Amino acid sequence: MKAEEIAALLSEKxxxxxxxxxxxxxxxxxxxxxxxxxxxxxxxRDDDSLLMDHLECLxxxxxxxxxxxxxxxxxxxxxxxxTLKCRMPREAPRLHSVESVWGVANWHERExxxxxxxxxxxxxxxxRILLPDDWEGYPLxxxxxxxxxYRDMPV
Amino acid sequence: MxxxxxxxxxxxxxxxxxxxxxxxxxxxxxTDGEVVAEAIPHIGxxxxxxxxxxxxxxxxxxxxxxxxxxxxxxxxxxxxxxLAVEKLMGIQVNNRVRCIRIIxxxxxxxxxxxxxxxxxxxxxxxxxxFLWCFRDRETILDIFEETCGARLLYNYNWIGGxxxxxxxxxxxxxxxxxxxxxxxxxxxxxxxxxxxxxxKRTANVGIMSPALALSYGVTGPNLRGSGVKFDVxxxxxxxxxxxxxxEVQVGLGExxxxxxxxxxxxxxxxxxxxxxxxxxxxxxxMTPGDVQESIPKRIKPPAGExxxxxECPRGELGYYIVSDGSLKPYRVKVKSPCFTVMSAFREIxxxxxxxDIIAILGSxxxxxxxxxx
Numbered sequence: 171m172k173a174e175e176i177a178a179l180l181s182e183k184x185x186x187x188x189x190x191x192x193x194x195x196x197x198x199x200x201x202x203x204x205x206x207x208x209x210x211x212x213x214x215r216d217d218d219s220l221l222m223d224h225l226e227c228l229x230x231x232x233x234x235x236x237x238x239x240x241x242x243x244x245x246x247x248x249x250x251x252x253t254l255k256c257r258m259p260r261e262a263p264r265l266h267s268v269e270s271v272w273g274v275a276n277w278h279e280r281e282x283x284x285x286x287x288x289x290x291x292x293x294x295x296x297x298r299i300l301l302p303d304d305w306e307g308y309p310l311x312x313x314x315x316x317x318x319x320y321r322d323m324p325v
Numbered sequence: 326m327x328x329x330x331x332x333x334x335x336x337x338x339x340x341x342x343x344x345x346x347x348x349x350x351x352x353x354x355x356t357d358g359e360v361v362a363e364a365i366p367h368i369g370x371x372x373x374x375x376x377x378x379x380x381x382x383x384x385x386x387x388x389x390x391x392x393x394x395x396x397x398x399x400x401x402x403x404x405x406x407x408l409a410v411e412k413l414m415g416i417q418v419n420n421r422v423r424c425i426r427i428i429x430x431x432x433x434x435x436x437x438x439x440x441x442x443x444x445x446x447x448x449x450x451x452x453x454x455f456l457w458c459f460r461d462r463e464t465i466l467d468i469f470e471e472t473c474g475a476r477l478l479y480n481y482n483w484i485g486g487x488x489x490x491x492x493x494x495x496x497x498x499x500x501x502x503x504x505x506x507x508x509x510x511x512x513x514x515x516x517x518x519x520x521x522x523x524x525k526r527t528a529n530v531g532i533m534s535p536a537l538a539l540s541y542g543v544t545g546p547n548l549r550g551s552g553v554k555f556d557v558x559x560x561x562x563x564x565x566x567x568x569x570x571x572e573v574q575v576g577l578g579e580x581x582x583x584x585x586x587x588x589x590x591x592x593x594x595x596x597x598x599x600x601x602x603x604x605x606x607x608x609x610x611m612t613p614g615d616v617q618e619s620i621p622k623r624i625k626p627p628a629g630e631x632x633x634x635x636e637c638p639r640g641e642l643g644y645y646i647v648s649d650g651s652l653k654p655y656r657v658k659v660k661s662p663c664f665t666v667m668s669a670f671r672e673i674x675x676x677x678x679x680x681d682i683i684a685i686l687g688s689x690x691x692x693x694x695x696x697x698x
Binding site: 195196197223224225226227229231232240242246249251253272273274276277281285298299300301302309310314 | 368369372374376377380412413537539540541542553555560561629630631632634641643645647655656658660664665667668669672697698
């Protein structure tokens with residue numbers, strides 16, 4: 171399926187919940203309302219014409235005026251790819267976990283929480299993953315201040 | 326696996342300094358006697374925040390950092406990055422560059438799989454395969470050293486080309502090595518793969534079903550070990566892999582259920598032979614040319630984003646790069662294959678014996694430098 175067809179299918183199914191689409195770039199994407207992400211992901215995985223069973227990448231990106239979570243999904247059967255984005259305010263970004271859709275989202279979401287500070291509701295085990303549990307701040311935020319010490323040890 | 330627990334659970338930390346964790350990994354084992362009720366991986370001991378580094382240096386400067394993720398397959402790591410940036414900038418490289426990149430990537434795949442097989446044999450109590458594998462790997466590293474001066478971290482693939490052309494006589498050296506090496510794979514099979522003790526240790530252990538593997542985003546030899554025929558080189562070709570004839574190897578379950586540790590191990594051994602086939606064809610396709618002709622004077626991709634994935638020895642390596650049109654990447658996200666397979670570890674190791682944890686961990690072949698980045 172081509173990106174245009176996937177975008178059309180999503181718009182048909184979710185209407186105004188799909189806020190914006192950009193299909194002419196190297197990586198065609200749609201912006202989804204954060205509250206709808208779980209339903210959209212379930213639809214992507216379970217719909218017979220989509221069958222996107224492989225969550226390739228989940229990234230948190232800080233755009234200074236907002237943060238985004240980017241989901242890149244792929245279908246092993248139909249060999250097509252699509253990208254979803256959720257935009258949230260930088261202060262206390264929250265959206266629902268998609269762990270129940272793809273198991274791998276568990277760790278990817280932990281990483282996005284650890285690095286960008288996005289809280290995933292309904293996540294079974296939302297802890298820091300790469301950094302120590304008592305680390306302060308989110309390193310991949312653009313305004314992150316590098317610490318000079320960690321537990322009185324200079325870094 | 327269904328196990329009855331007595332309820333007397335002891336927590337045992339395996340690692341972070343443990344010879345079989347292949348790096349700095351801590352497994353928190355909830356053991357009930359010899360049975361592991363739960364194995365919880367704790368990662369991050371090698372975390373350097375590569376992604377933050379990448380945001381603060383210009384595009385070409387990121388390449389050496391990518392080497393340091395999976396230091397056993399550095400050629401493949403940098404290849405994924407340069408292909409992503411080239412896709413973003415719309416650069417086409419000539420045939421010579423493509424062929425040399427394929428040869429280097431496949432040689433590095435062989436070297437990496439040799440480490441995987443050798444250390445796995447070592448983990449399972451067989452020391453000789455380790456020595457044999459490392460002996461053959463040396464020849465590959467010699468070829469790399471002669472080409473780019475480094476044996477482990479190459480910085481050889483540049484955006485738009487290569488650091489140097491290969492030395493005269495390179496083709497002969499590579500073909501000589503393949504001629505010598507192919508029979509060695511059969512020797513390794515006799516010594517290790519078909520060894521009765523080795524099969525007993527690995528063939529019924531750590532079963533990963535295809536559904537579990539897909540849900541956890543497991544890729545590469547681990548996914549193929551579960552019988553799913555998927556290879557990025559075949560299914561979404563890059564660099565001209567579509568013109569090369571090779572088979573995608575999957576686990577067949579000769580000894581026990583499909584998706585066992587033995588299957589995952591064996592997929593790698595079979596892949597090594599396929600890599601030899603690929604290298605022969607790539608050497609035959611090499612044409613003269615300037616390997617630096619498409620390197621741009623100024624590497625400044627247009628604003629936009631790209632996701633590029635390549636098949637590295639441990640699975641599917643993805644780079645998600647966001648460009649804001651400046652000289653530095655706005656965001657580089659690495660989708661690491663070892664990271665995803667490690668997230669499935671808890672599922673595949675549930676109910677295993679303590680000694681089998683080592684068998685499972687060795688069979689998924691992770692490199693912690695890439696998980697932690």
